[in-house]
Amino acid sequence: MKVLEALLSIFINPQFYKIALTASTPLIFASLGGVFSEITGVTNIALEGIMLLGAFTSIVFTFYTGSAWFGILMAVLVGIGFSWLHAWASIKWLGNQIVVGTALILIAQGITGFLMKPIFGRPGQTDFIGRINDISIPGLRNVPFLGEAIGEINPLVIIAFVSVFVSWFIIYKTTLGLRMRSVGENPEAADTLGINVYKIRYFGVLMSGVLASLGGAFLSVGETGNFKELMSGGRGFIALAAMILGNWNPIGAMLASLLFGASEAYANLLQSSKLIEVPASVKPLFNMVPFIVTLIVISGFIGKTRPPAADGVPYEKAE
Amino acid sequence: MRVSALPRFWAFIVPIVSVVVALLIASVIIIMIGKSPIEAYTILLKGAFGSSSAIANTIVKTTPLILTGLAVGFGFRAGVFNIGAEGQMVMGALMATLVAINLGSVPPFIAITITLLVGMLAGAGWAAIAGYLKAKTGAHEVVTTIMLNWIATYLSSYMVQVPLAVGSGTPKSPEIAPSTKLPELLTVGAINMNAGIIVSIIAAILLYIILEKTTMGYEVKAAGFNPYAAEYGGISLSKNITMSMAISGALAGLAGAIELTGVHYRFLGTLSGGKGFDGISIALIGQNNPIGIIFAALLMGALRTGSNEMQFAGIPKHIVMIIQGIVIFLVAADRIVRTSMIIMDKKERIAQETKRFVKRAVILSIIIIVSMFLSKEGLWSFLGKFGYYVGKVFWVIELVSLLSLMIVVALYIISAVISLGMVYSRRKKVKS
Numbered sequence: 001m002k003v004l005e006a007l008l009s010i011f012i013n014p015q016f017y018k019i020a021l022t023a024s025t026p027l028i029f030a031s032l033g034g035v036f037s038e039i040t041g042v043t044n045i046a047l048e049g050i051m052l053l054g055a056f057t058s059i060v061f062t063f064y065t066g067s068a069w070f071g072i073l074m075a076v077l078v079g080i081g082f083s084w085l086h087a088w089a090s091i092k093w094l095g096n097q098i099v100v101g102t103a104l105i106l107i108a109q110g111i112t113g114f115l116m117k118p119i120f121g122r123p124g125q126t127d128f129i130g131r132i133n134d135i136s137i138p139g140l141r142n143v144p145f146l147g148e149a150i151g152e153i154n155p156l157v158i159i160a161f162v163s164v165f166v167s168w169f170i171i172y173k174t175t176l177g178l179r180m181r182s183v184g185e186n187p188e189a190a191d192t193l194g195i196n197v198y199k200i201r202y203f204g205v206l207m208s209g210v211l212a213s214l215g216g217a218f219l220s221v222g223e224t225g226n227f228k229e230l231m232s233g234g235r236g237f238i239a240l241a242a243m244i245l246g247n248w249n250p251i252g253a254m255l256a257s258l259l260f261g262a263s264e265a266y267a268n269l270l271q272s273s274k275l276i277e278v279p280a281s282v283k284p285l286f287n288m289v290p291f292i293v294t295l296i297v298i299s300g301f302i303g304k305t306r307p308p309a310a311d312g313v314p315y316e317k318a319e
Numbered sequence: 320m321r322v323s324a325l326p327r328f329w330a331f332i333v334p335i336v337s338v339v340v341a342l343l344i345a346s347v348i349i350i351m352i353g354k355s356p357i358e359a360y361t362i363l364l365k366g367a368f369g370s371s372s373a374i375a376n377t378i379v380k381t382t383p384l385i386l387t388g389l390a391v392g393f394g395f396r397a398g399v400f401n402i403g404a405e406g407q408m409v410m411g412a413l414m415a416t417l418v419a420i421n422l423g424s425v426p427p428f429i430a431i432t433i434t435l436l437v438g439m440l441a442g443a444g445w446a447a448i449a450g451y452l453k454a455k456t457g458a459h460e461v462v463t464t465i466m467l468n469w470i471a472t473y474l475s476s477y478m479v480q481v482p483l484a485v486g487s488g489t490p491k492s493p494e495i496a497p498s499t500k501l502p503e504l505l506t507v508g509a510i511n512m513n514a515g516i517i518v519s520i521i522a523a524i525l526l527y528i529i530l531e532k533t534t535m536g537y538e539v540k541a542a543g544f545n546p547y548a549a550e551y552g553g554i555s556l557s558k559n560i561t562m563s564m565a566i567s568g569a570l571a572g573l574a575g576a577i578e579l580t581g582v583h584y585r586f587l588g589t590l591s592g593g594k595g596f597d598g599i600s601i602a603l604i605g606q607n608n609p610i611g612i613i614f615a616a617l618l619m620g621a622l623r624t625g626s627n628e629m630q631f632a633g634i635p636k637h638i639v640m641i642i643q644g645i646v647i648f649l650v651a652a653d654r655i656v657r658t659s660m661i662i663m664d665k666k667e668r669i670a671q672e673t674k675r676f677v678k679r680a681v682i683l684s685i686i687i688i689v690s691m692f693l694s695k696e697g698l699w700s701f702l703g704k705f706g707y708y709v710g711k712v713f714w715v716i717e718l719v720s721l722l723s724l725m726i727v728v729a730l731y732i733i734s735a736v737i738s739l740g741m742v743y744s745r746r747k748k749v750k751s
Contacts, residue, residue: 089651095652095653095654096651096652098461099599099650100648100651102599102647103645103648104648105644106596106641106643107640107644107648108644109637109644110639110640110643113637114638114640118353234465237461237462237466241466244462281481285473288469288470288473288474291469295466298463299452299456
């Protein structure tokens, strides 16, 4: 009975909702990035690498200038540059998008690891550099349950939710969005109608760079205030799974990200639960939870979702 | 899509050019942190081949890389991207450990065979999960194998911390039974060169025969080349995907088992250390050909061994990851390399291309010299702190144009050699 009590008590703990939001935010950003890229027909497996580079860049520039917001700005610029490499190789040169993405992940892991010593003096992880402070929401702070859960919130979390709705609006309510979707479904037809397939695809991939590096920046300057080697820790791939589960729709991707974030938060809280003793050695088993959830979800629900028809297929203009 | 007239030729040239370009780009990165690339690469070469113990070490490092390269390469041939060789290797080693610590009373030959087979089965089973899910529900193998990698990593770190743990300090399993240890071919200094390399090479040759000479290999290749046509031709796709993933995983599992029985002798939780990912670059450099993969693995093994020495000279060994990443990038987008190569088979082409080459080289050299002067320390000091950054910008311009110059020269030389070779072989054909 005690186990059940421990399992259930987490849901009435406001901390659970706070941690779940924090854990979901990078996934929301990155899965939105995935939506932007894949809806135009370019598979972007490099999200993991862009996130890592975003986390690193934002910390580096926070370290040099002292301003975390400037760090985020630079992270976005570097994210655009890095995803441009993906766009260039896979749109212009028709490279295998998945392999190119893997290469970019390796390059990002290599560069961030390589520069640790020259910039921070030691490999592995940095000291606390600086972070973006939480803001408290005046009306909510004193409300009993909500106040503890979302009374104090990181501005980036709010930006994440705002960008979900902005993305939804862009994709489903504007001409640009219609063009993006048509390029992702049938590039030949879109081309015949005078849409520049390449430009639209470049836009999609660069947007994914912006969003994924914001997600990465949240990991470092939004959450911990420092950088650790390989700190993205597979979140780019979980974000891809969230995008698939969310049926390539920004709002669906957000809901899926919340589910994955909640499972991470749940595992975290269960480890520190006071009702049941969890020995430290069992910790690795709890760390497995988000990955197992992702695996089950992605293989169980996939039949019900449908990717854009031209997703991952390079487009070559007929001569 | 245009089909190249010379597929075999490009299959050979693209990886070589990619490696050269990657090494050049990496050398600029090394300059950026204030080290000499020539010195760095000398250390790397010495570290990999400089002494007999270095060579033995390189071969030991190459052994699992051949197998992970084969694993990924076989997957590519069959049309699946097995990015999870890492996890399959860990699972192979873990299961092999569970068996090997209990095989004390079994004679060595049988004990080793059982251990390696268990490793292969475990890897195959772990990979088959991803294959089965892809076949049944369409879940993309890249996402599922990555998830399986993380699960394997956490599972194994749990296994060495709790059920298998012995001693204190670093978590580790008990040592495997002596009868399951791979025999040593020779011992150089502290390095034992185990018989694993023979197993790896046999695996490569077997895989070559399976792929090129058997019906099964033909089906696998057909399904990978054009799944729809293959299905129309009566090949069961879902069976093929699961089986291909299983074979790929078996190779990775074997790599894990060999690392266990030939190098570490105990399970350390995280023994893979990026070898699964190395397999991707190895497969691409070796163009998914088992024999090419042996040589690509040797290259990567040498880079890995040599980079340890570089680490002592103050150059982080992450440089190898960057080199690998650039190689994979260029091989995947091989048209970048193909279009930058010029075949100078006619007299007019030679003159034209050489003129263009000289023009580019001169312009780049001028930029380098000018920016070298402009980036001198103290030149912009009248601008204060801002001047420091101006100097840095010119320094970066200098390095980037130096890099472009090196790449232009390298491409010209390689193109010239290829062109000469083509002209020569054509003459020979005309004569005969």
